[in-house]
Amino acid sequence: MRGLSRLQDPAHTGPNRCLPCTAVNGAFLVVVTALVAAASGPWLAVAVLVTGAVLVWRRGYLVPYTPRFAPQLVEALPVPDDWFRNPPQQGSLSDDESVDGGDVLAALGSAGVVRLEGEDVVLEDAFERRWHEEMATLAARSPTALAEAVAAVPSVESVEPVRSDGDHWFVVDGRHDLVPRPILVAELAAVRTLPDAVEPEAVRMAASRVLRQFLDACPVCGTELVPSSTTGCCGSPRYAxxxxxxxxxxxxxLTIPEPEPESDG
Ligand SMILES: [Zn+2]
Known part of the structure; x- marks a missing residue:
């Protein structure tokens, strides 16, 4: 499958797959296959169908510039737009969104985890080194051992490793949003290495989520992270x-939330 993996376009496949693009290309492929079948017989039609399907699978789409028109096309269809929207993925060890971002930053600053450099928030070297060492240790553990380690976090009640499409995920506290293994490794390593001064527990958990934004590479395999295409492709402004x-x-x-619109009141 080496040839196929070279075809792979991570910007439009896997977690980045755009549902409108895939649906529009699937429909296009069916029409073209039918036309080829009528004009040249079944064998060429099968070849067209298979080639097209492989391209959509590995590259995300077949028709050039699909991401520019598929979302508008799908929006015009008389079906609920939920059908085609990539669900917002929020999987994280904690789903407590009530903690104020400013409080988290202040706690991280006074505990010596981050510092301000001009307008930028940067990680302190000592913490960064400890965090990355812990991520490397955790990345080597089996999913079951990882789940056990997460279960030791005070605010977590239950963790269960699951496997889907060959990837490892975790069900945390029975929540619907699965936590991908790289996120679990990054957040657990942060919770375990943050100084005790970062408290209470809710702030600690929120901080471990925020710290993911300092990652350039995957905590599990070390591969450089690539930006996702969903914002410009199919994501509606609500989920930009x-x-x-x-x-x-x-x-x-990691997901960088859209900045909240400035309000006048
Ligand atoms: Zn990886």
């Missing part, structure tokens, strides 16, 4: 956000 995924694990590693 920047995502980075690991092309090797085909899993999302």
């Amino acid at each position: 956000q920047e995502t980075r995924v690991c092309p090797e694990c085909e899993q999302r590693v």
Whole structure:
């Protein structure tokens, strides 16, 4: 499958697959196959169907510039737009969104985890080194051992490793959003290496989520993260956000939320 893996376009496949693009190309492929079958017989039609399907599978789409027109096309269809929207993926060890981002940053700053450099927030070297060492240790553990380690975190009640499409995921506290293995490794390593001064527990968990934004490479395999295409492709403005995924694990590693619109009141 080496030839196929060279065809792979991580920007439009795996967690980045755009549902409108795939649907539009699938429909296009069926029409072309039918036309070829009528004009030249079944064998050429089968060849066209198989080649087209492989391209859509490995590259995300077949018709050039699909991402520019498929979303508008799908939006015009009289079907609920939920059908074609990539669900917002929020999988994380904690789903507590109530912690204020400013409080998290302040706690990280006073505990010596981050510092301000001009307008930028940067990680302190000592913490960064400890965190990365811990991620490397955890990445070598089996999914079962990882789940056991997560279960030791006070605010987590239950963790269960699951396997889907050959990837490892985790069900945390029975929540519907599965946590991809790279995210689990990054957040667990952060929770275990953050200084005790980062508290209470809710702030600690929120901080471990925020810290993922400092990752350039996948915590599991070390592959450089690539930006996701969903924002410009099919994502509706409601879910516009920047995502980075690991092309090797085909899993999302971090999501940068869209800045909230400035309000006048
Ligand atoms: Zn990876």
